[in-house]
Amino acid sequence: MFFHPPKDLATSVFARLPDEFRKADPNNEWARYQPKGSPARSLLEGPSFDRDGNLWCVDLPNGRIYKIASDGQFHVAAEYDGWPNGLKFHRDGRIFIADYKNGIMEMDPVNGKVKPHLLRANLAPFKGCNDLFFAANGDLYFTDQGLTGLHDPTGRLFRLTASGKLECLLDNVPSPNGLVMNLAENMIYLAVTRGNCVWRVPLNPDGGVAKVGVYIQLSGGWGGPDGLALDAEGRLFIAHVGMAAVWAVDALGEPVYRIRSCAEPHTTNMAFGGADNKTLFITESGSGSILKAQLDVPGKPMFSHL
Numbered sequence: 001m002f003f004h005p006p007k008d009l010a011t012s013v014f015a016r017l018p019d020e021f022r023k024a025d026p027n028n029e030w031a032r033y034q035p036k037g038s039p040a041r042s043l044l045e046g047p048s049f050d051r052d053g054n055l056w057c058v059d060l061p062n063g064r065i066y067k068i069a070s071d072g073q074f075h076v077a078a079e080y081d082g083w084p085n086g087l088k089f090h091r092d093g094r095i096f097i098a099d100y101k102n103g104i105m106e107m108d109p110v111n112g113k114v115k116p117h118l119l120r121a122n123l124a125p126f127k128g129c130n131d132l133f134f135a136a137n138g139d140l141y142f143t144d145q146g147l148t149g150l151h152d153p154t155g156r157l158f159r160l161t162a163s164g165k166l167e168c169l170l171d172n173v174p175s176p177n178g179l180v181m182n183l184a185e186n187m188i189y190l191a192v193t194r195g196n197c198v199w200r201v202p203l204n205p206d207g208g209v210a211k212v213g214v215y216i217q218l219s220g221g222w223g224g225p226d227g228l229a230l231d232a233e234g235r236l237f238i239a240h241v242g243m244a245a246v247w248a249v250d251a252l253g254e255p256v257y258r259i260r261s262c263a264e265p266h267t268t269n270m271a272f273g274g275a276d277n278k279t280l281f282i283t284e285s286g287s288g289s290i291l292k293a294q295l296d297v298p299g300k301p302m303f304s305h306l
Contacts, residue, residue, distance in 0.1 A: 015072030227269025272299020
């Protein structure tokens with residue numbers, strides 16, 4: 001994985017989902033098709049901060065969107081017929097959701113209403129949308145993972161332009177998951193869960209892709225890389241499900257930190273927040289917790305804050 005071990009950083013628990021919210025049937029349809037040991041009664045994912053500094057996240061099998069107060073209390077902001085997997089804020093305040101069951105949804109954070117935004121790739125249904133990311137120009141990139149893997153490397157990476165044009169950039173990914181752009185936004189880092197690696201996806205001047213390659217090859221764990229985040233220096237943070245860790249590498253791919261989970265090993269995703277944007281908040285789905293770690297560099301500002 002790495003030639004020398006990175007520096008370890010500790011985490012602490014910021015908040016924990018109350019047990020009464022962890023109520024999904026453990027034999028629910030979604031859980032039946034997940035790897036053995038995956039959280040079944042709840043699965044926290046998609047942490048994101050709004051302009052007011054409030055932390056939001058999703059709970060996939062329960063079809064919920066949570067707003068988490070500064071004291072760590074969970075509030076149900078929405079509950080609907082879906083499997084929300086990723087969440088990001090638009091600059092105009094709307095919440096966009098990568099929904100494994102439906103497609104791309106949008107939500108009004110004031111009244112909690114969830115409605116479809118994009119349910120099909122042209123006329124064909126999605127395999128199962130996983131995560132999403134807004135570029136500075138308003139283009140929306142998202143992954144369509146479904147049940148793809150090394151046995152079926154047909155996962156897709158899409159771009160929905162700010163003008164509404166849908167483009168498939170990749171259709172050969174064995175389980176595309178989290179994604180984030182580099183500082184110059186001329187390249188996408190793409191978590192490839194079943195390949196246990198992160199791909200580098202360069203963008204051509206015309207918007208297409210070429211010379212896609214492996215940026216980081218991981219090993220171990222029972223899952224693989226999930227959510228990704230970037231800091232203001234271009235360092236990449238990788239949530240490694242099954243390893244109880246978030247890895248941080250610099251812009252050259254050299255290891256910087258290993259942030260260890262103080263709870264269970266289901267480190268699914270993360271977001272920068274706090275007063276100075278130097279606190280990393282991590283969803284750990286095994287215990288239903290939000291962990292936090294203090295860092296030395298702030299996160300890269302998201303589209304919603306530009």
